[in-house]
Amino acid sequence: MTEPGGGSSPDKDTAGEAELTRDQNRTDAPGVPAPGAPAGRQAAEPAGGTGPEEPTGSVTQRFGRTVLDSILSANTVTVTVLAIFIALVVGAILIVVSNPTLTSEYGYFFGAPGTVLADSWSVVAAAYANLFKGAVFDPATVSGAINGTNSWSQAFAPLSETLTYTAPLVFTGLAVALAFRGGLFNIGAQGQAIIGAIGGAVIGFDLPLPYGLHVIVALLGAAAGGALWAFIAGALKARSGAHEVIVTIMLNNVATLLLGWLIVQKGVHDPTRTDAISKNVDKTAKLPTIPGVDHNIVRVHLGIVLGVLAALGIAWLLQRSTIGFRLRAVGANPAAARTAGMSVGGAYVLVMVLSGALAGLGGGMQVLGTTASSLTAQVTANIGFDGITVALLGRGKPWGVVASALLFGALHAGGNRMQSFSHVAIDLVFLVQAVIVIFIAAPALVKAIFRLRAARSGGTPTTLAKGW
């Protein structure tokens, strides 16, 4: 992912890729008209930007310089790492400021600077230690598991929590990222996730199916729900040019209200309860957890595996398939793509449907996984909007999305423990996430703060989508 000196778009070897596409066009894409092949090369030009100059020199020299370059110049990795670092520093300051004991100590800072700083350090260190213990592992439970005082499942519980929070974010992150690459800003992942959750849950409790088949059908239902919801926005964009940002925002509201209405209707509402909650999803439709382990403690389920597979699929789709090439071409320059004979409207619809299906799966995770088993008004939490930040942090790339979803999942899981054990409000975690994204969105800030030199070419992209 380093891409030293890489351009703003992932097309490192434009020519090679166009070559590949031309071959594919000739053999397996009969829908594309014959002129598509040479025009595909044209369309790839704007996507690729200015190709990097071939560096000269021996391989080791080149490698060494590349590594040094990538550390000292403002490329995506350094900017991302430094943005996380700045966010943690800002978080530390806020931990100190929001701690009443420490703020009163700062009243006599110059009386005893050592004590005050040491106290501040210990508070911040304890908070971040709990963040780590809640997200990765707690040495106490690990040694406890070795000594036999507690079960191994407790030792793995933090990691499992992280992965449980990560799974839906991978899907919604991929959804937003894929739309970015197709040149669309899908703000509607939240609404698509809600419809996906509805689709998954309704199949989960109203369709009696055997083990195995049920969960697959429920997942398909979730994907179909999200795809349908996104199709509305995609079709409106393709047909009438209605802006997808506006349409998806409005569809978010429609989805939220639809969910609120649906859960109190007959057939969906749990008749044994009087509050606004749906029936429970059948056990047969639940995503399997690790067998033989108490799933109240180790909550991780198959969703995270599916998430990684989805990332793999999207990576393949974008980099290796004709469809992916067409989507990226349309995303990079719709006019050029149209000139090349590609159907821009068709690509918009397709990218939205795929994006919606992913977001729908993310919503499905919430009801088919271990976080909830019935629909409530807030069952999808905030995964759709978090997906936008995950996609931004992941730079719109499938594996970047997986990594940033993992970071967000870890922050959330650790934040729960930090709040519980160190009394630092969970909001701090969201603030840290927000600060990370602010700095990612404004790489010039990071460059200025750390006096990084600009990357050789391309540098850090600021605009991911050409939505406006």
Place this chain on the structure above:
Amino acid sequence: MWKEIVLRPARGMRLVSVLAVGGLVLAAAGCGKPPAKNNANGAPSASGKPTHGCMVTDTGGINDRSFNSSAWKGMQAAASKNSNIKVDFTQSASEADYQPNLNNFVSQKCDLIVAIGGLMGDATKASAQANPNQKYAIVDDNLPLANVFSIQFDTAQAGYLAGYLAAGYSKSKTVATYGGIKIPPVTIFMDGFVDGVAHYNQVKNAHVKVLGWDKAAQNGSFTNDFSDQNKGRSLSDAFVAQGADVIMPVAGGAGLGTAAAAQQANGKYSVIWVDQDGCVSAAQYCSVFLSTVVKNVADATQAAVAETSAGTLQGGTGSIGTLANNGVQLAPYHDFDSKVPAELKTEVDKLKQDIISGAIKVTSPAQPMPPAVGSGTASVAPSASAVPSSSGSAVPSPSAS
């Protein structure tokens, strides 16, 4: 790139000046003397095992001016009354956080974990079943488990008084109510309100109309939101247009929209607040609050924590707040004290006594049922659960018989 170079010196200067000013401020503020270390202070004053009460909020958060904040107030009151009690809370940002938050408190070995709200029921049930030795209390839900204490409120009783008061006070002979979401803890207020108005009509042979809730059909007006004031306001504006001059919003923060609109209307209509006395929790609108249907969550959680400390809290039982034990009540009239006719006040007081004595039965489909664990312990009479508002001492457990 050239921009960078041009801008950098200026930015550097600015940074220096900010630091300098900040330093001056800090220097001015930070010149105090550190207090002398006082080690004797740290020792616990009371003997006995310390009690740790832990509360998990629902997604409303700790400052929701509703049951989360009331419950936390009660926990804090318990801690301030007894130095042996320590209380903590954790906020849930989403429903996905309920279980991890409960589990985190289990691993901290809390003596009592208080879960807030019926939507936490499933997570609390799972956690309570997985940890049978851990004690739990849940507000606004009824979990028939041996280690869970269910705290519920028969708010319909106080809502009944509010309905009667509203009907008697209304000049246009039209009153209204609306809710946040159609869930029992909300509709129970509205059921009581509607019945109270009906009772007034029956006694006085009057024809006061209620807008916004049909008790028989269990259907009415909802904002579907507990925080959006505009939604509350647009609903109440519609009621006012239909002639309502007393409105009871049961929608948390969304109801503040109605209070604000009533204030702007200069007393054209008045508001009956819910949960916590409006003149305390939303004091800026005190001038429009006719009264408040109070749900004493604070007293109930305080009692639960105090009982845990005293070792008398019995899981598998619960408390139901009623007019008799002040678990629910009608708040003072405050600014309306002079405007409410004395006769009406007396009638409302009489009605309260009738409800307590059982002469008048208030019913609602949303009314809480006492928890029933197994076969033997299912004997919690609604009035048996004392939740005294004044005393923080251990309360006799409701299932003493």
